[in-house]
Amino acid sequence: MKPLMLTTMLGVTALLAACGQKTESDETTAANSATEAAPDKGEMAGNMSGDMGNMAMPADSGAKMAKGNGTVTAIDKAAGTVTLDHGPIPEAKWPAMTMAFKARPELLDSVKVGDKVAFDLALKDGSGEVTAIQKQ
Template sequence: MKPLMLMTILGVSALLAACGQKAETNDTTAANTATEAASDKGEMAGSMSGDMGNMAMPADGGAKMAKGKGTVTAIDKSAGSITLDHGPIPEADWPSMTMAFKAKPELLDSVKVGDRVVFDLTLKDGSGEVTALQKQ
């Protein structure tokens, strides 16, 4: 009877010890892992529209140039932005997606929603700005 009593005491002790500890959820683990990976690689783990969590950006905040092709889906002259449904942008390590970019007013006046365009981007501090825009 002593072995049964010893097993019961050990089992209860283990359960009581586990009761005071919080379990880490998969969401928390995934978020911590993504943040640590971004810190280790000097990449930005931010989010915009689309799946951008694993997109690399310059770690030093320096400007980087990129080119892309896409379709104009929205123009907001008051905000100075243009939304483009673009293909992959290898220089930025971005997949195809739809996202808004800053752009100068003269560029916004040169296109309309639905136009297919080629564009140049300046990537800096985690955001992109359209610096050249041309209808295809």
Template sequence: MKEKTMKHARLTIAVGLAALTAACGKKAEAPVAAATNEAAPSAAMSGDVGNMAMEPSAAAPIKAKGHGTVTAIDKATGMITLNHGAIPEAKWPAMTMAFKAAPTITDAVKVGDKVDFDLTLVGSAGEVTAIQKKP
């Protein structure tokens, strides 16, 4: 009885792997080796799975809002550094981070200003798209 259950489990796994492989548009390999009745390795299960991450350009931009203090401005590179509180939309804890910013943003504030700001995030990079000094 146990042998029959194991064969059924192997067959179910083999059919599932074949279906997944076919769904990926790859040629299916024989999922079961006839001589040993053991599942054969599938092409869908080999290779470097570390390459499976999406390209950053494929990620959809996230709009977020934050609150913090300006700690540095580099007008030459168009960067503004903010010591900000947690940003839930990005799942970021409070930290100090540099962001791209247009000249209209970097000209509107100075180091030490407490600010509210809007971000557009793509992957782990962000750009400050609006900023307002807090009273």
């Protein structure tokens, strides 16, 4: 099961890299992914990659806002992440995919795996943080 998850994570990372966003943070993100993906982080099994797991940013940081719909596939309260199988997010130019997002503890407590949700994201530097989430 681990090789399948790793293959999926690498595929999603490659897909995100191919989205064409050319910012300074792309190089930093790639470096962070390479260094953080090396150790076995069993506690973050649902996380897509190192760059997706380090998306901490305050909602008021001047980030662009986006909305999405999807299904909760994992919650990692220790890492402060929720993994969502979401539809396309046009504001971020992201296709439908499954990825982990940072979220405040009270947001993580409001949903469970399998819930269909609508969510708001703060987008910055090619990543996002869930700022609101509601069951549908």
